[in-house]
Structure formats: C-alpha cells, structure tokens
Amino acid sequence: MTTRHLLPDEIDQLLDGEVGFGIAPLEAHVRECAECRAELEAGRRVVDAIEHLPRLAPTPLFTDQVMARVTVYEPWEVAMRDAADRWVSRLVPRSRPLRVVAGAAGITLAAALSVVCVWLGAHLDAVFFFGSMARSRLRAALVEGVGGVIATVFGPQSVDAIRTAGPGLVLGMLATMVVLLLAAGLVVRTAVSSARRGRA
Numbered sequence: 001m002t003t004r005h006l007l008p009d010e011i012d013q014l015l016d017g018e019v020g021f022g023i024a025p026l027e028a029h030v031r032e033c034a035e036c037r038a039e040l041e042a043g044r045r046v047v048d049a050i051e052h053l054p055r056l057a058p059t060p061l062f063t064d065q066v067m068a069r070v071t072v073y074e075p076w077e078v079a080m081r082d083a084a085d086r087w088v089s090r091l092v093p094r095s096r097p098l099r100v101v102a103g104a105a106g107i108t109l110a111a112a113l114s115v116v117c118v119w120l121g122a123h124l125d126a127v128f129f130f131g132s133m134a135r136s137r138l139r140a141a142l143v144e145g146v147g148g149v150i151a152t153v154f155g156p157q158s159v160d161a162i163r164t165a166g167p168g169l170v171l172g173m174l175a176t177m178v179v180l181l182l183a184a185g186l187v188v189r190t191a192v193s194s195a196r197r198g199r200a
C-alpha cells in the first residue's frame, strides 16, 4: 500500500478506471485512507455531473464568431518566408527535369533580353529617331528612378556609367537584377525546404 496520500493524477487514474501494475497499491491506499477516499468520491461526483450535462452542439458559425475576436499573431519572418515560398513555388515547377528546363529557359531569356537591350541601346537613335534631348531626359529619369538600386547592386561607379552609356546598359543591368532576384528566391526555397526536412 502507498504510505503517502494520492497525487491528483493518481486520483484521475482511478477515476478513469485504468488498470495496470501501479493501480493496485493506489486502490489499497484508498481502502485504508478516508481522506483520499473522500477526494476520489468528490472527483467521481464531478465526472458524473459532467457526463449528465446536456450535449452541446455549437452553431455552425461558432468557430467564425470566436476567430473573429481572436488576433492571430504571425511573426514577420514567418509571414515573409511563407510569402517568398508561395511566390517561388508558383514560379518553380515541382519535378526536377522541369526545374532544369525552366532554369535554362530563364537564363536564356535573360541573356536574350540583355542582348536585345544592349542592341536597342546602341541603335535606339536609329530605331526610334530619338533626339538627343529625349535620350538625355530618359537617362536622367533612369538615374533618378533606379540609380539608387543599381548603385547598391553594381557599385556607385555604375551610376556614372549610366550617365555616359546608353539606356540599353541600364535595361541590361535591370534584367541581370531580375535574374539575381530569381536565383535568390531559389536559394531561399532550397534553404527553407531543407530546414523543414531537418525538423521532420
């Protein structure tokens, strides 16, 4: 017989009608100890009362009503990772051969785009009869608009290069940046999925 009084979870085990090696000493204690017997009886009354409660069927809207009052907190890094994940999984095919094809197609497209941009930059005057006024205005607008981004990615000298070079170079740089961003997305996705595998 257990010499000390029963712990709450031991009372619960008796209330649940559990069987097993540890139950006999608990039952022996309850037979001898009025205090624990009273505790067990009180617990049994509670269980009976709960079992005789009318069955509750919440309305179908119950969950919505509760959740409408609950603020679900999502940490920004989780939200960002999920958003990046959704974007990349929309862009990147699931099967490996398709991924290789898509990657090759993307690189080819970017290269072609760059070539077209550089050619356009060199021949822009001839193709569109751009006056020197229009071109310098376009260049100034580009430097103003994306100069900061380009300086961050390619270094401050590149902005000077834009001032002297044609807009094709700028467009080529932008195309390169898009490819870099897509590659970064792929790296993030790979890291996220391998982290998930590591956790599982």
Ligand SMILES: [Zn+2]
Binding pocket: 004, 005, 006, 029, 033, 034, 035, 036, 037
């Ligand atoms: Zn006792």
